[in-house]
Amino acid sequence: xxxxxxxxxxxxxxxxxxxxxxxxxxxxxxxxxxxxxxxxxxxxxxxxxxxxxxxxxxxxxxxxxxxxxxxxxxxxxxxxxxxxxxxxxxxxxxxxxxxxxxxxxxxxxxxxxxxxxxxxxxxxxxxxxxxxxxxxxxxxxxxxxxxxxxxxxxxxxxxxxxxxxxxxxxxxxxxxxxxxxxx
Numbered sequence: 001x002x003x004x005x006x007x008x009x010x011x012x013x014x015x016x017x018x019x020x021x022x023x024x025x026x027x028x029x030x031x032x033x034x035x036x037x038x039x040x041x042x043x044x045x046x047x048x049x050x051x052x053x054x055x056x057x058x059x060x061x062x063x064x065x066x067x068x069x070x071x072x073x074x075x076x077x078x079x080x081x082x083x084x085x086x087x088x089x090x091x092x093x094x095x096x097x098x099x100x101x102x103x104x105x106x107x108x109x110x111x112x113x114x115x116x117x118x119x120x121x122x123x124x125x126x127x128x129x130x131x132x133x134x135x136x137x138x139x140x141x142x143x144x145x146x147x148x149x150x151x152x153x154x155x156x157x158x159x160x161x162x163x164x165x166x167x168x169x170x171x172x173x174x175x176x177x178x179x180x181x182x183x
Contacts, residue, residue, distance in 0.1 A: 052088045066097075069104070087121050100130075102139075116147075 047065035050056060054070035061077045068076075069086030076083060076095045083097040089104035100112040102122035110116055112130040120138035133147040 047082075047084070050089075052086075085122075 047067045048062070050060075050066070050068045050070045050072065052069045055073075056071070057073045059075040059077070060066070060072060061079075063078065063080045065082045065084075066076075066078055067084045067086060068089040068091060070088075071090045071092075073092045076091065076093050076097070078097040080098055082099040082101070083095060084101040085091055085104040085106060087103045091105070092107045094109040094111075095106060096111045096113075098113045099115045099117075100110055101117045101119070102110070102124055103119045104121070105123045105125075107125045109127040110124060110129070112128075114130070115132040115134065116128055116130040117134045118124060118136060118139035118141060120136040122136075123140040125142045127144045127146075128141070129146045131147070131149055133145065135141060
């Protein structure tokens with residue numbers, strides 16, 4: 001007969017995978033797997049990634065952060081997430097997210113609920129709608145831009161805007177037809 005201590009490797013803690021009161025026999029194949037999964041932390045805040053060399057045609061939806069360094073044709077909709085188009089990323093789609101950071105190229109409508117950032121390597125061709133817009137030197141923006149808080153979002157604000165003759169003059173809308181946009 002062998003003893004329980006003889007069956008386990010030295011220095012390895014004993015892990016019981018069976019319910020209390022049930023006799024257990026150590027399983028060499030399950031013990032190392034359990035050890036490695038305990039040591040590897042999994043972050044719930046890690047962004048999903050569409051890496052370079054990956055091409056997606058269709059609709060991508062979600063509520064987490066997404067990093068696109070590949071190619072996406074279709075529609076991108078991240079309800080509460082942040083979308084980052086990497087320097088090698090090409091998105092030919094309508095984009096909707098809480099925050100949009102463009103380091104690559106976007107052809108289509110870009111809607112950033114909170115903010116849209118164009119880095120120096122970023123190129124956008126199409127419509128941009130956001131509350132806050134940041135454009136670095138060297139970024140290219142061709143199309144229509146609507147930036148700033150819009151008074152028409154609530155019923156009371158739109159009524160006040162139509163009643164006041166000076167309220168319509170400071171709408172916060174900017175129109176860019178063509179060219180390079182910079183700070």
